[in-house]
Amino acid sequence: MPLYRELLPARTGADRISVLKGLGLALLWSDQPGAARAVYDEILQAQPRDQDASRNRARALSWSGRQREAIGALQAHLASWPDDAEARVQLAQSQAWLGRPDLARAGIAQAPLADREDARRLRSDLDLWAAPKTRVEAQRSTQSDDLEIRQLRFEHSVSFAGGLGSAGGRVDRLDHEREDGSDEVRVTRPMLLGRYRFSDAAELHAEIGNEHIAPRGSPSMNRLVYATWLTWWPHDVLRFDFSTSRSTFDNIRSLRLGLTATQYGLSADFTPTERQRYTARAERGLVSDGNRRWRGEVEAEWRVRTKPEIWFGARHTRVRFDRQLDNGYFNPLTFEATLATARLTWKPDGEQGRWDLRIAGAWGREHANPDGSKPAYDASARAGYRFDAKTRLEARLQRFSTRTSSFSGFARTTAGLALERSW
Secondary structure (H helix, E strand, O other): OHHHHHHHHHOOHHHHHHHHHHHHHHHHHOOOHHHHHHHHHHHHHHOOOOHHHHHHHHHHHHHOOOHHHHHHHHHHHHHHOOOOHHHHHHHHHHHHHHOOHHHHHHHHOOHHHOOOHHHHHHHHHHHHHHOOEEEEEEEEEEEOOOEEEEEEEEEEEEEEHHHOEEEEEEEEEEEEEEOOOOOEEEEEEEEEEEEEEEEOOEEEEEEEEEEEEEEOOOOOEEEEEEEEEEEEEEEOOEEEEEEEEEEOOOOHHHHHHOOOEEEEEEEEEEOOOOOEEEEEEEEEEEEOOOOEEEEEEEEEEEEEEEOOEEEEEEEEEEEEEOOOOOOOOOOOOEEEEEEEEEEEEEOOOOOOOOEEEEEEEEEEEEEEEOOEEEEEEEEEEEEEEEEEOOEEEEEEEEEEEOOOEOOEOOEEEEEEEEEEEEO
């Protein structure tokens, strides 16, 4: 790329267009689609009927995450060049990435695309997306307050409406036990799950179930639990999530009391380029003991590398409760934390390889009233291995800590294993 940029100032006319085409491809294949788009805009301004530049500009939009813009550009492109099979596959791929597998499947079903390798790969991906899925996982957490939590989960789902929706069920079994064996609460949680994509701009997720809480030596109880969230994309660079949920807590005292928390939330994401993401979240919670909680958070991330993909960022969180009670859950009057964040996603043996690795971390300080200020960190790693196109095994490890001594702060270590299978 430096060579292309050195050549540009001295070139005019057709020579400049030739250098720009080379630069555009170099930017695309080095994962800089935003910069590539500007190059293709210049080419098309000089040569509006350049078919390759028109197609590659749409590719740059798609690889920047601007799928609706890419779809519009490809539809206009195909109106001018209806026999461009490569552009038709690109259009179907953008529709799939947008969350519209129904449109993507219809697009690649056309006869001229049947023998293309890229169309066959996309068709295989769409079949895998629509296939029934099963997930089994086991997890164990240990905490500095001498609580151990063991969890088993089984989940199965099937798709419908050409992949626009899915429905299924999940069963969780959790054992909360003191490490000395002095107390235990067992939780069984069967849930019904559903998802439906209404349009290019809206998708709804919902789950509902009954939580059976069985404390040792005490009568068991049942609690209705649920979670729903509606995602709305008014534009490729804007996303809003509206959510409500009702859940129990993950500690013995709150479970013995049968407490639940009902929460209402709003989240907004702004991604002006493929290398930036800004998020704001607001949440209001109502605890069944009469307490109320308000939570706000802002976060920013910047991508500094693509292979492996590396992001750095910062996150600030504030929480406020109406009252400080002693019912087991984390309940200061006020809380705030400012953390630096980092995450890495890496496929060490290539995009089509068997291995994938994800590492994330956050480091900073938190301040709770009462309790004061402490250093805090949260680090996690996930390693996945794909036995074949339909079967994947994942191992994960996480450590969260605000410990400053054996008598201050809180720490939790979690290890888990999950097996996923498409049928």
